[in-house]
Amino acid sequence: MAQSRSFLGAAFSRAGGRPLGALLLCAALTTFGLAASLANLAAQLPPSLWLNALATPNIDDMRQVLVHYAFLPRSVVSLLCGAALGLAGAVLQQVLRNPLASPETVGVSAGAYLALALATLTVPSLLAFGREWVALAGAFAALAAVLALSWHKGLSPLSVVLAGLVVSLYAGAIGATLVVLKHEWLAGLFIWGAGSLGQQDWVTTLWLLPRLGAAALAIGLMTRPLTLLGLEDEGARSLGVPLGIYRSAGLGMAVALIAFVVAAVGVIGFVGLAAAALARIGGARRLGQRLVMAPLLGSAMLWAADQAAQLATGPQGDLLPTGAITALLGAPLLLWLLPRLSLGTELPLLAAERLPRIRRPGILLAAIGLALLLLLVFALFCGPGPDGWSFAVGDQLQPLLSWRWPRVLAALSAGAMLALAGLMMQRLTGNPMASPEVLGISAGAALGMVVAMFSTVDPSRPAQTAAAAIGAFATLLAVLAIGRRAAYAPERLLLAGVSLTALFDALILLLTATGDPRAMLLINWLTGSTYGVDQGSAVLTASIALCLLLTAPLFVRWLDMLPLGTPALRSLGVDVASARLLVLLMVAVLTAASTLIVGPLTFIGLMAPHLARCLGLVRALQQAIGALLAGALIMVLADWIGRTLIFPRQIPAGLVATLIGGPVLMALLRRR
Amino acid sequence: MPVTRSGTTERGRITRRAALGLFALPFSSIQPAAATSRPPRIVCLDDGLAETLLMLGVRPAAIADRKVWQEWVVEPALPPEVADVGTLLEPNLEFLQQLKPDIILGTPYLDGIKPLLERVAPVTTIGIYTDNGHPYRNAVEATRKLAGLVGRQAEGEALIEATETSLAKVGQELAPFAARPLYVVSFMDSRNVRVYGRMSLFQDVFDRIGIRNAWTAGTNYWGFSTVGIDGLATADDARLAYLEPLPAGAGGTLTESSVWNAMPFVRNRSIMRLPPVLMFGALPAAARFARVLAEAMTAHG
Incomplete structure (x- = not known):
């Protein structure tokens, strides 16, 4: 609380005792x-x-x-x-x-x-x-x-x-x-x-x-x-x-x-x-x-x-x-x-925290991987039909699989990408509450989608996808432009993201308040439904995810060091601003690619890195692999629950992930 | 919320409507035709098309959002064998696949998921709400198309004929009421309504039964406009008919605000409650709308 007094006093100090500016503004309004x-x-x-x-x-x-x-x-x-x-x-x-x-x-x-x-x-x-x-x-x-x-x-x-x-x-x-x-x-x-x-x-x-x-x-x-x-x-x-x-x-x-x-x-x-x-x-x-x-x-x-x-x-x-x-x-x-506003400098808490550290992370990672494999089998082969639950075999299998695998693959890829993006944001900002959702990029993608939907009567899926991507990147540029002035200081970026998210939410609210039946289409996408994912877009998403994840090891050194804070990094000879910029770009691409599939409303990016850390995975590489697996696992699970819980109706995977993830996340955060 | 003035007149009217049960007789000719030869297995993803199919005597294998039929469409009654494929925008594809339909029916509204549906069965798209803004004319065309599709051309022509006849009949009955314009609305919340106008099915019915719509201002693509209640104050002598169901949270009662109570149609007690009619329906909805309107207006006097 040492800074609290300084922002109260110093940040807004003006000479004189009367709130003249406020009075003038009030009079004008x-x-x-x-x-x-x-x-x-x-x-x-x-x-x-x-x-x-x-x-x-x-x-x-x-x-x-x-x-x-x-x-x-x-x-x-x-x-x-x-x-x-x-x-x-x-x-x-x-x-x-x-x-x-x-x-x-x-x-x-x-x-x-x-x-x-x-x-x-x-x-x-x-x-x-x-x-x-x-x-x-x-x-x-x-x-x-x-x-x-x-x-x-x-x-x-x-x-x-x-x-x-x-x-x-x-x-x-x-x-x-x-x-x-x-x-x-x-x-x-x-x-x-x-x-x-x-x-x-x-x-x-x-x-x-x-x-x-x-x-x-x-x-x-x-x-x-x-x-x-x-x-x-x-x-x-x-x-x-x-x-x-x-x-x-x-x-x-x-x-x-x-x-x-x-x-x-x-x-x-x-x-x-x-x-x-x-x-x-x-x-x-x-x-x-x-x-x-x-x-x-x-x-x-x-x-x-x-x-x-x-x-x-x-x-x-x-x-x-x-x-x-x-x-x-x-x-x-x-x-x-x-x-x-003077918010004070947030201390790099991640580095200072004492975390449980697991001695043999390989075994733990293998266990999470095995759990994911097991879940994949269930998600692909097991589900309800008109005649109740069944484990699909033989003739039945092929047609059912052709519906299931694109959704499962897309959920898997999106979960993994969001987890990595979240991990990077948290390491970059030293704030455990950071995540790609918070950057506003997800909201930007949503806005692109809205514009596509309300400017043409029946936009095709490629058109919707392109619009969402443009929205995501435009937002990224806006956030980066705002952040540049503060040398990509994490807290400024996050707050810029918060503001942009609020702005987009308001716009989306205005559009939906008109009662236009198209609003329902929009809601379906915003809530992260994997329904419309066909084989082509599933394969595309998976390839993007694979490429991005393969470049991740290049970031490991930075991710290990970034939580140390700017002064320490400088003394180690790291070009802090460009390291941050590169990490941010990576986060943006990961977020845009996954938001297109599961919508802007998931907590995977926030939750998966936490899970990995709570399990004792501390170093950047271990934590990244753990978070990837956990993110993929949660998303596939959410998609499966969404497809089966109220069959034949479906709950969008993004929503299920949020609904099950939210309480988990709050429990994780409270424990520390 | 206590029952309002309009609510009490409402209760009186229901008993009077019951007494006027005879009134329904002329329409008993429009009954679903009896099913005969094995028709194609149809999954129908639009309630307007589904009600038309039922009137042609064809039972769809499945529809979307089955549970809201009773709340929003009511009749023709939905046979219990019709399965539910989930929501309209996301019909369950695995379920659809296992139903093995011969054909899937939908509207252009579903074009976004058409490629997915086509992997299950051929998709036929029939639009009733289109750029031409004449849902009734489109519904007649849709009836012919559907009848051709299921090989029931005769039933199709009979349905068109019967609908025309019943509208003409309602027109005669409502001739004494033609002088005063009428608003038809659905409540969105206690302050805002959807008012139906140009490009809506209800407007087309109005034109055929000789009733003047009090809402002459613009509407959207689907033939309605969302306005505050006070937006309905333009015509002094207008009546107002509102459709059930009332929105959640309203507790089945109307608003009792000062503005509402000062509205001309409230003050001279020219409000009528109509049972649910599918606002985005086809010929059966048009006939049902005319009928419930005639019942309400004659009962109301």
């Missing part, structure tokens, strides 16, 4: 919001009737009804939710001592959303007890997971954000499974999930007011103790403040604010992060100032964004969900913030 509001209002109703509509709307005049029951509550809700998110962001940043903490980056919004979606689709009766309780349960579960995952790194800013991303991805995977199994209600869930602020009465407003008010009041009363949380633990303790209690209380109130907002309007992306960060950059140095400025900025931002969205789509347009739009705007903002 408010002016825009007001102008857009008036324009929207004028488009609906002549000014002579405004007062009427405001106070006593004539129920016979639909225009007045819409202004009174749709336009006005929507404006109020946008102001309320923006303020709540801004406040929650400021408190989270203070309590976690993390300039990147926000409702999205710590996974709380995703948790609340998933809980509500789960309840809606499976036990709607639960919602009768109150949406807030369901949302709260999900939000706290997500927060608990994030804290548990990042605890061993002392809740350092980067590890919390990465854990938040992992938890959000996991929540997203569960949500996607629901959609795959119950796709009839896809469109409705997406409209809400994308953060639609549309209102049709004052019910939501009146529901939000007391709840948000109570949480905000509690936070206001805690301002002094919360201020002390920004100090060193020892310093605060010597003042006799019970840190733990206030920290928990602050977190609880922030999470409650977020859960209420998600329960009312869905996920509103990035407002919390942006408002709190801009308040700080805008000169609100004391916590008291930030607790005022962040909600004000959040309100103004969401109001302006929502009014702009209505200007674009016409009054009360729901089809450009405001939450997705703010996420779209927020991601570039995060990229802009990156160089302005």
Whole structure:
């Protein structure tokens, strides 16, 4: 925690005591919001009737009804939710001592959303007890997971954000499974999930007011103790403040604010992060100032964004969900913030850790290899049919095999490639939470696919593949361009990846929220189905994998040394920047090739290297082979389970890998 | 959510509909033809084509997403022998292979997986929702094609004929209601609806039974547009018919928001609940839509 104080103070230091920048920004946003509001209002109703509509709307005049029951509550809700998110962001940043903490980056919004979606689709009766309780349960579960995952790194800013991303991805995977199994209600869930602020009465407003008010009041009363949380633990303790209690209380109130907002309007992306960060950059140095400025900025931002969205789509347009739009705007903002934040230098923990070390790794690797072989036999020969389970032999075998081997081979190759990519990322960054998913390359591939799908009616598979590859490489170039300025410093790269992932997610959400039937095709691919893999693409993927894996030994020396950290490497005469660049390029190619097969949503890249390390494989080469085998094993297993569990329906392999891998990963990370 | 004003009128209407059971008689002529010679084994990957096959008296060996038939298509009833091959977009290929079909039927929507399906059996693609925007005309063509495929040309022509006749009949019955335009919607959530318009099967039915669609604005390729409820406030005298099923989480009730309650069709109680009709269907769905609409409108008065 030695750096935490420095980023709080030094990173945003400005002369003078007043948050002038923040006030100016707030005024500018408010002016825009007001102008857009008036324009929207004028488009609906002549000014002579405004007062009427405001106070006593004539129920016979639909225009007045819409202004009174749709336009006005929507404006109020946008102001309320923006303020709540801004406040929650400021408190989270203070309590976690993390300039990147926000409702999205710590996974709380995703948790609340998933809980509500789960309840809606499976036990709607639960919602009768109150949406807030369901949302709260999900939000706290997500927060608990994030804290548990990042605890061993002392809740350092980067590890919390990465854990938040992992938890959000996991929540997203569960949500996607629901959609795959119950796709009839896809469109409705997406409209809400994308953060639609549309209102049709004052019910939501009146529901939000007391709840948000109570949480905000509690936070206001805690301002002094919360201020002390920004100090060193020892310093605060010597003042006799019970840190733990206030920290928990602050977190609880922030999470409650977020859960209420998600329960009312869905996920509103990035407002919390942006408002709190801009308040700080805008000169609100004391916590008291930030607790005022962040909600004000959040309100103004969401109001302006929502009014702009209505200007674009016409009054009360729901089809450009405001939450997705703010996420779209927020991601570039995060990229802009990156160089302005001082996150401290992350220590190369991998090298410092004491790990169990196995004496005869050969035997262990052989055992994993044998397990993989055994699984391959099962995956190829064993499966259910119209007449129940059977072990295929004789005449039956040939036709069944012709369906099974391409999928198995593709899953195998993708798993191995992802595992290697993950291993390289983790060795490169010295961060156990790093993985190719986090680089944003997977999301980039997904976006390429989306563009192909929505720009032509029926794109062929080669066209889809090409589009995904272009997306992946464009993202890689973007990440590298951003990273170049920081000499490929790992934490900057990861955060750039996080931002890009969020950006793509928002775009994909916007496209799917239109309810276009093609969205279902997209979901199938995003969730990592090996269904469409034919013999040609399986062989192609396998060849790519083989070539890449054969070049891996060239990297071994670097991978052994990279965790030592930049100064040590320099003294050994290594050209750090170009070593990193080469490793990154390799990671990008591996990720693109495997994402095309199993989609952007797997934890293989994150999980397989961990498994190998926990088994005692420490040196780069051993760990690489172990991770490759483990990654391939998990992916083949996931594909087999996906094909057989709910036969004849299928669960995409990428999702199964995520669903079984997530808990394993969390257990692995917690143990250390 | 408590039952709304519309919900209570709803309950009253169901009993009245039961009393009007006689009404269904004219349509009993459109029954599935009886199966005779051994037809080809068909796997049908589109519900619109599947319902047409059933009306021709041909039972498909398997369809996709079998379990949602009862929720979204309802009739013609699906015989229990019809197998489920999994989801529409990812029918289980191993399963398909073991069913040994003679032919696989699908729509252009499945072109992405056509090469895979063709390894199992020849694939015939019949589009009902196409660029020409006339699903009804396409459904007539599709019926002829299907009838030719299974050697039941006579049944095919009879189905086309019977559908035309029943639409004409509904047109006469609904003549007194033709003055007021009608919205047909499916609820997406409590605030947003899919409203059906140009290029939809329902629009084609409207044109044949002489009902004016209140939704005259644009629609997408599949003939609907997703709008907020307040987007339906343009026509003052419009009625509204909404299709079941209601979305998950709505608890089977409609919204009770202020905007909804201020909508002209809510205030003058011109809302009708329709049982499920396949919105992307073929001739049987068109006939069913006309029939349930006629029942609802005459019962509603």
